[in-house]
Amino acid sequence: MKSETPQDLLPQVITRRGILRGLGLSLAAIPLGRLLIACGGGETDGVPGDTDAGTTEPGVWATGGTAAMTAAASYPDPFAAGIGTVCNLTCESTLGPCYATTVERKDISEGHDGLPVRLAFLVVDETCKPIPGATVDIWHAAPEGLYSGEDASDFCTSGDAVARAGRWFRGVQTTDANGRADFDTCFPGWYSSRTVHIHFTVRINGSEFVTSQLFFDDTLNDDIINHQPLYNARGARDTTNANDNVVSAESVGNYLFTTQRLADGAMLAAKTLVIRSSLANAQCSIPGGGGGGGGGPPPGGDGGMGPPPGRDGGLGGPPPGFDAGMP
Template identity: 95%
Template structure:
């Protein structure tokens, strides 16, 4: 199995304030997701349906980062149609070695350029009851495929000075009375041996209930990687949802965001996460994939996990997880 490193096929690193902000818009259409959310992931969690629902300029994604989200106050509620009455547990996956100090904030971009994305999460229990006051902690790679933070391993930042000085694409939000938490970010970049993904941990009263990963439909991934500014300068990605080493091709459909292009060209990506009603209840694990590459040797993170005590006050990485795959 090949070694996984964000440095493979690395492009020139941009500044976090977006030196490519003026590149302009790309005119490529893509099938997008209908906003039918099934609790815990199901066949409705795809990216099918009307690609231009809610848009005024079909086929155009925005660029320029979260500053381009000019209609953010009027974005639709992706959970308005309800979540049904059957809620399937969201299964756990590897923490990965790229967890680092997090920050409580909604906009996690720090001005980094990229395709703007509103991430909407609904946290419920197995009885489909919303969980208010839960914390949702997310982290993901920048468009150029690097994680941020001086306390992150060089394995994750490639030792890049800009990435180490930043803390972009990391953040925590607390769910409201309806169990919802939102983030504003940019579409993640890819790096060798992993499909495009977002990490998350959900905690209640400081206790970790689930740590896992979420994904995007491969048709959407390919459109953005192949045609959009910043993303289209790096060449073809080497790993897709079909051959990732963390999630199997058969189970990835349960962990896909539903997506929609909005009137200002931003993406709305939504997911319902179902957590255990009690830590005493058994947790499940995502069926793992068999391709992509293995990262560090089995049995540990090669010293690449986050330093102890650098958890930003949000509980740090959960115990008992393999930190070997970012």
């Protein structure tokens, strides 16, 4: 498992002005799968207001990235019904080698195409008390399965010049008085040996309280990957929540986003993050998986975008300061 993040790994925050913008591709839409409760896991039929209202066909999602989020100002509050009185800690998972310089911003897409997603986080302590002023730092792969940033390992960008020049799908936000932080992004892509996932770190006053990963229901993943433009051009994935290397099939349910399709066809994905009230308190670790597809390019070909064989991508380990686990 990961060790405590050293001070030199605290995020370097840059402004929008310094960002390379853009990268348009072409995107898509999707049906929805089973939904899970935000805090403590457990399966349910949905979240309050999960009606798919405003769309003309069941399971049809918006395309075109975050620019398609036309009703963003009126998106429902996924935490309006409350989170209950039992808040189990969000456990640790590997940092992975793909962490890089982050950016303080809500929209982390940089104009990249993809299925638009509003990520809503609620940060609370073990007593379910909201934590204002915490920073939520997230990063994930683009729809084509690549991470961004010239300071990310080539394991994560495959050395692709466009990916290295961008900084898409990385960002940090500070929780408000209610403990909430939101991001606008696109649904993540897959790459060989990993299920679809989003990384995050929660810090208070610069100190790391938890670093972990979140996932999406496999029915939803399959609908998007198999049927939606941009995602479906890459072929079938080789790893699911049932055989991932980082999270076990038995524990993944506690780390799934609750999702719903909104009136403009965007996805709302919500999760309550439960952190320790003090760094002196013990932290738990996500039970790890033992599966995962083999290394190498994903089935169907991806233009060389799959990580090379081996957990470190054949690089002899990740860059200094990074955990050697899977990204």
